[in-house]
Amino acid sequence: MTEDHTPGTIELRAGAAAREVVDVGDGIDRVMGDRDLYARMLRRFRKDYSDGDQPIRAALDAGDRALAHRLSHTLKGAAGMIGARPLHQVASALETALRTSSGSEAQCMDALKPALAQVISILDMLLNDAPPAMAHASPAGAATADPALLAELLDLLMNGDGAAIDLLDESEASLRMILGDAQFEEVAAAANEFDYERALGALRRPGQAG
Structure with missing residues (x-):
């Protein structure tokens, strides 16, 4: 509940x-x-x-x-x-x-x-006095490297949608498996600064999310 x-x-x-x-x-x-x-x-x-x-x-x-x-x-x-x-x-x-x-x-x-x-x-x-937002539970199977996540993240970033930050948080394990630690950190850092253009650049690096 x-x-x-x-x-x-x-x-x-x-x-x-x-x-x-x-x-x-x-x-x-x-x-x-x-x-x-x-x-x-x-x-x-x-x-x-x-x-x-x-x-x-x-x-x-x-x-x-x-x-x-x-x-x-x-x-x-x-x-x-x-x-x-x-x-x-x-x-x-x-x-x-x-x-x-x-x-x-x-x-x-x-x-x-x-x-x-x-x-x-x-x-x-x-x-004021509003309790912190409750942590979202990761969906079942989040540890599975699902390439569809990459397409979803790309779409959110292209639309300047703040839900990209949520996706990066909730699906961190899967995205790290797809992108590798260094690229994930670069994308996440840019997204958390609301710099979606830089995040897209990092995500679209040749050989990764192209």
Whole structure:
């Protein structure tokens, strides 16, 4: 018997004001209605961005624009996946400014700090007292190297579907058998940063998932 936990709680807590910052419905749709996965994504986002804009700011202060660009790209993807549209727009503008050296980087950074803080504040409210999502049991026969898993993973990544992260977690043993440890780790690391383009590149390496 399973418990009725986080899913309904998060949606009920997401009032109109909260939805302007984090569109819970959009986020759940992006993971094909998997509310447990969405709750885990919210928790991961809150953990990953607990330092706010400081990692990007530190990279800029150190003159490492490539790192700042990569961090803004990852933030843009993560914000989009959880339905944080205003933050996604701000992060996208920053990424573009860093890529093109448009001179608007400082203005974008000024906009990023409050936008990110607002999202974290909303996540604190949405996740308050909500128990962690229950671990999904691996399906029977998951240890069998089923090549169909590869096709499913490829399809999810091509569609930017967050369920790819769930599949990587649930079918880790099978995917490791198909890809090998090194390639699996590379794909999983990219997917967990919401960098699906990089994950696809790793998955499609010649001789592996081509």
